[in-house]
Amino acid sequence: MKSEFLLEIGCEEIPARFLPATSQQLKQNIARILSANSLDHDRIDAYSTPRRLIVHAAGVATSQPDQSRLITGPPWTIAFDQDGRPTAAALGFARKNQVGVEALSEAKTKKGSYLSYQRRVPGREAVRILAEEVPNAIKELDLPKSMRWESSRFLFLRPIRWILCLFDGQVLPIQLASIRAGDRTFGHRILAGNREAVVRSFDEYRQKLREAQVEIDPTTRLHRIQADLEAAAVEQGGDLVEDRTLLQTVAHLSEHPGVVCGNFDQEFLKLPREVLITVMREHQKYFSLHEREGKLLPKFLAVVDSDGTHSRQIQAGHERVLRARLSDAAFFWESDLKIPVQDRIGLLKQITYQRNLGTLFQKTLRIKALSTFTVKSIRHPELLSQVEQAAELCKTDLTTEMVREFSNLQGVMGGLYARVQGIEAGVSEAIYDHYLPVGAEDPVPRGLGGAIVALADKLDTLAGAFCLGLIPTGSRDPLGLRRQALGVIRILLAKELDLSCERMLRKAYQGVRRFADRSREETSRSFRDFLKDRLRFLFREQGFRYDEINAVVEVCWDNPVESRKRLGAIAGMRESSDFRSLATSFKRIKNILLKAEVDPQAACTIDPALFATPEEGLLHGQVVSLDRGISKAIRAGRHEAALGMMASLRPAVDCFFDQVLVMDKDPTVRRNRLALLAFLLQTFLKVADVSEMVAT
Amino acid sequence: MWFQRLFMELLTFWAEQGCVIHLPYDVEKGAGTMNPETFFRVLGPDSYRVAYLEPSRRPADGRYGENPNRVQKHHQLQVVLKPGPPDVQSLYLESLEKLGIQLRAHDIRFEEDNWESPTLGAWGAGWQVLLDGLEITQFTYFQQAGGLELNPVSVEITYGLERIGMFLNHLSDVFDLDWNAGVSYRDLRHEDEVQFSRYNFEVADVDRHFGWFNDYEKEADRLIEMGLILPAYDYCLKCSHTFNVLDARGAIGVSERTRLIQRVRSLACRVAQRYLAGRDQR
Numbered sequence: 007m008k009s010e011f012l013l014e015i016g017c018e019e020i021p022a023r024f025l026p027a028t029s030q031q032l033k034q035n036i037a038r039i040l041s042a043n044s045l046d047h048d049r050i051d052a053y054s055t056p057r058r059l060i061v062h063a064a065g066v067a068t069s070q071p072d073q074s075r076l077i078t079g080p081p082w083t084i085a086f087d088q089d090g091r092p093t094a095a096a097l098g099f100a101r102k103n104q105v106g107v108e109a110l111s112e113a114k115t116k117k118g119s120y121l122s123y124q125r126r127v128p129g130r131e132a133v134r135i136l137a138e139e140v141p142n143a144i145k146e147l148d149l150p151k152s153m154r155w156e157s158s159r160f161l162f163l164r165p166i167r168w169i170l171c172l173f174d175g176q177v178l179p180i181q182l183a184s185i186r187a188g189d190r191t192f193g194h195r196i197l198a199g200n201r202e203a204v205v206r207s208f209d210e211y212r213q214k215l216r217e218a219q220v221e222i223d224p225t226t227r228l229h230r231i232q233a234d235l236e237a238a239a240v241e242q243g244g245d246l247v248e249d250r251t252l253l254q255t256v257a258h259l260s261e262h263p264g265v266v267c268g269n270f271d272q273e274f275l276k277l278p279r280e281v282l283i284t285v286m287r288e289h290q291k292y293f294s295l296h297e298r299e300g301k302l303l304p305k306f307l308a309v310v311d312s313d314g315t316h317s318r319q320i321q322a323g324h325e326r327v328l329r330a331r332l333s334d335a336a337f338f339w340e341s342d343l344k345i346p347v348q349d350r351i352g353l354l355k356q357i358t359y360q361r362n363l364g365t366l367f368q369k370t371l372r373i374k375a376l377s378t379f380t381v382k383s384i385r386h387p388e389l390l391s392q393v394e395q396a397a398e399l400c401k402t403d404l405t406t407e408m409v410r411e412f413s414n415l416q417g418v419m420g421g422l423y424a425r426v427q428g429i430e431a432g433v434s435e436a437i438y439d440h441y442l443p444v445g446a447e448d449p450v451p452r453g454l455g456g457a458i459v460a461l462a463d464k465l466d467t468l469a470g471a472f473c474l475g476l477i478p479t480g481s482r483d484p485l486g487l488r489r490q491a492l493g494v495i496r497i498l499l500a501k502e503l504d505l506s507c508e509r510m511l512r513k514a515y516q517g518v519r520r521f522a523d524r525s526r527e528e529t530s531r532s533f534r535d536f537l538k539d540r541l542r543f544l545f546r547e548q549g550f551r552y553d554e555i556n557a558v559v560e561v562c563w564d565n566p567v568e569s570r571k572r573l574g575a576i577a578g579m580r581e582s583s584d585f586r587s588l589a590t591s592f593k594r595i596k597n598i599l600l601k602a603e604v605d606p607q608a609a610c611t612i613d614p615a616l617f618a619t620p621e622e623g624l625l626h627g628q629v630v631s632l633d634r635g636i637s638k639a640i641r642a643g644r645h646e647a648a649l650g651m652m653a654s655l656r657p658a659v660d661c662f663f664d665q666v667l668v669m670d671k672d673p674t675v676r677r678n679r680l681a682l683l684a685f686l687l688q689t690f691l692k693v694a695d696v697s698e699m700v701a702t
Numbered sequence: 703m704w705f706q707r708l709f710m711e712l713l714t715f716w717a718e719q720g721c722v723i724h725l726p727y728d729v730e731k732g733a734g735t736m737n738p739e740t741f742f743r744v745l746g747p748d749s750y751r752v753a754y755l756e757p758s759r760r761p762a763d764g765r766y767g768e769n770p771n772r773v774q775k776h777h778q779l780q781v782v783l784k785p786g787p788p789d790v791q792s793l794y795l796e797s798l799e800k801l802g803i804q805l806r807a808h809d810i811r812f813e814e815d816n817w818e819s820p821t822l823g824a825w826g827a828g829w830q831v832l833l834d835g836l837e838i839t840q841f842t843y844f845q846q847a848g849g850l851e852l853n854p855v856s857v858e859i860t861y862g863l864e865r866i867g868m869f870l871n872h873l874s875d876v877f878d879l880d881w882n883a884g885v886s887y888r889d890l891r892h893e894d895e896v897q898f899s900r901y902n903f904e905v906a907d908v909d910r911h912f913g914w915f916n917d918y919e920k921e922a923d924r925l926i927e928m929g930l931i932l933p934a935y936d937y938c939l940k941c942s943h944t945f946n947v948l949d950a951r952g953a954i955g956v957s958e959r960t961r962l963i964q965r966v967r968s969l970a971c972r973v974a975q976r977y978l979a980g981r982d983q984r
């Protein structure tokens with residue numbers, strides 16, 4: 007027997023940012039209950055609106071399958087007498103289990119044969135299990151920020167006002183906070199006057215809510231909004247400025263979305279496009295429109311929770327609000343421009359960058375020093391004055407009204423103000439770009455100058471946090487350090503900057519040393535592990551395989567450009583048979599050294615006079631000459647060649663293992679052979695730790 | 703709709719819901735929440751319902767009467783329902799209907815906005831209510847005040863009266879509001895905006911204000927020790943307003959700012975704790 011389960015938690019408006027994750031989690035918790043209790047089901051889906059979290063499971067078994075349990079009694083040998091009649095022991099066992107002797111049988115176990123009884127345990131009804139477990143599924147949700155609203159002190163995202171919970175068309179008797187589950191839901195609060203509806207099934211539920219102006223599926227709402235936005239854009243003769251994040255948000259802000267188009271005064275188009283879009287997006291969650299060539303139109307699209315019958319009035323309201331917002335922005339723009347950006351540098355002395363890391367002015371000096379260091383390291387002296395000026399000015403926009411109001415415009419405003427005030431284009435562009443990349447989808451800074459300042463800013467942030475032991479753990483990364491480190495790597499790769507991260511970090515550490523409560527060594531060490539993890543993550547994203555990444559990152563993490571080249575070489579060679587068998591030998595060498603407790607990193611003294619077999623001498627000779635060749639090839643960036651040299655060792659290695667017993671009885675011979683292997687390993691490790699490679 | 707009619711309608715509506723209709727408190731404050739009728743009443747176990755009009759002073763928001771949307775003194779209508787009833791959102795929407803707002807003809811949304819007052823050691827979870835994109839109300843389930851967990855939980859509804867008035871009358875300039883048939887908002891409020899903007903931004907004596915801040919703090923501290931909690935709270939409010947004037951005057955650096963807020967907060971938290979302790983004794 008199969009039936010359906012439906013749960014709707016009716017709430018006051020749940021914040022849009024929490025809806026998607028909580029909804030998914032609720033579905034997973036319900037699915038876990040079903041499978042943990044052996045309740046089969048066909049499919050399970052989550053839906054949500056600002057006022058409801060919904061889980062629907064179809065084809066759920068109405069009860070658990072029956073199970074049988076073996077109960078063993080007295081030994082088989084004493085269960086029956088010579089005539090085959092049950093003994094008192096057997097009768098007693100049968101009585102205890104409330105069955106006749108004929109229901110008993112022999113069970114053979116390791117300890118011997120016993121009289122036994124297969125008891126059938128009937129499965130429990132799904133109704134009972136769900137009634138017990140569903141409240142736990144809700145209480146166990148990991149809520150990012152919850153609140154209390156009633157004397158039960160129940161914690162949830164927002165107050166729960168009703169619960170609909172059905173199994174097989176019947177109310178499942180659960181209770182949460184002070185709310186008992188029932189069979190009724192409520193329509194759109196305004197468009198349907200919060201109309202109550204009794205439902206018996208999911209189909210009926212969905213249907214009645216549609217009639218009551220509620221679309222429960224966020225994906226459907228999102229597609230509807232997108233279609234409406236695009237249609238409105240066409241009608242207005244423009245293109246929509248794409249904004250996936252905003253689209254996601256607005257889909258979780260209404261139960262019955264519609265799109266209203268409005269206008270704003272042409273005069274505001276004097277404001278930079280970035281400012282206009284930000285004001286519309288951040289304050290009002292409006293979409294912007296632009297012409298084909300990228301110029302903004304004096305129009306906006308608002309996603310509203312309304313059925314479209316009163317659009318004119320709603321439009322007028324939104325237009326009035328936007329006018330006030332844009333007037334504020336225009337005021338900020340004009341008053342900010344009155345102060346030359348250079349004059350703002352001094353103001354940074356009054357702003358704390360971070361507790362225990364000095365003022366923004368001090369951070370500026372550190373960024374400048376680090377930028378200068380980088381320019382010199384990559385030998386681009388022509389960039390020096392541009393980069394130094396950009397570094398000095400890059401944080402000045404944090405003193406502007408506009409950035410105080412719209413923090414996401416940091417950097418951008420600094421660049422725009424500098425440009426309008428006649429600062430050189432390369433400098434203003436570098437300021438504009440220096441926070442990039444922010445998200446995974448973001449581009450890196452356009453020019454090399456911007457890239458250098460961006461690197462300096464991020465490395466200073468990282469050094470500052472790490473020298474205070476503020477290292478991200480688990481999901482906790484309040485300073486966004488993972489993003490910063492990923493930014494460093496992405497910039498180095500995109501600009502092909504051959505730089506040592508360790509060296510850069512040491513330089514950055516010098517800047518923050520006076521604030522540090524960790525030594526430089528300790529800071530470097532924790533940073534190293536952190537950076538390796540970010541490298542692994544990024545290379546995974548780029549499609550490299552785990553084993554390739556492990557092989558390279560462990561031996562070459564400091565210079566991402568170099569790591570990336572080696573990865574490319576390894577990925578290209580992994581299929582060759584020499585290479586694969588070398589990986590196996592490599593692993594074997596590592597294991598032998600491990601077992602013999604030889605530190606593979608230690609210097610090894612090899613005495614050719616102690617070689618007892620020609621294979622030892624052969625291998626030694628080849629490794630010695632290859633060791634030099636490999637180092638040279640790597641220095642020249644010829645990674646394929648280096649790997650090829652490694653692979654060419656295969657016959658010699660194979661012969662060695664075929665003919666030579668490493669663990670010889672004579673300790674001097676043994677030590678000599680282990681030293682040879684360690685040397686071989688060290689030679690290989692100059693390229694990559696191929697023992698990490700798995701067969702494909 | 704006249705401006706005075708607007709708050710009279712709302713007060714009448716909430717009176718019908720059993721609220722005590724109270725009056726503004728006669729000490730300068732930045733928000734209706736700072737009125738003792740909210741600050742003290744949300745503490746402790748007793749049920750209570752109150753509504754009152756509260757002129758709120760935010761010196762930094764002054765624009766010399768030249769900005770159509772910003773004023774240094776605006777008017778809040780504050781409702782506190784303790785405990786918050788289950789149909790509180792519907793009650794609120796009903797109050798909008800009383801103002802002649804046809805809900806179906808508008809885009810009304812409750813968007814997340816968690817209120818926090820660092821100076822009062824208070825925070826709550828809730829929304830800003832948007833009417834066709836305009837924020838007209840702050841709607842909050844009080845979780846903590848004076849650093850104390852609250853039980854029962856009060857609902858606080860704060861209407862921004864100027865904005866609602868402008869919305870109802872389709873105005874873009876607050877000074878164009880009619881206060882009643884013959885008197886405009888400009889008549890009553892404009893000169894006040896001009897003079898106070900000048901005072902707050904240009905004239906207020908910085909040293910004297912810092913001196914007052916210290917003195918008010920000392921007095922509040924002394925009164926707390928004596929168990930005179932209600933007068934102590936007045937001086938805590940005075941500290942807060944003095945801070946706001948200094949802030950508008952541009953006299954407070956960023957790090958100093960945090961320290962001063964912390965000092966007011968510490969007074970507010972001690973007042974709240976003493977109030978509860980005293981209440982238990984009574």
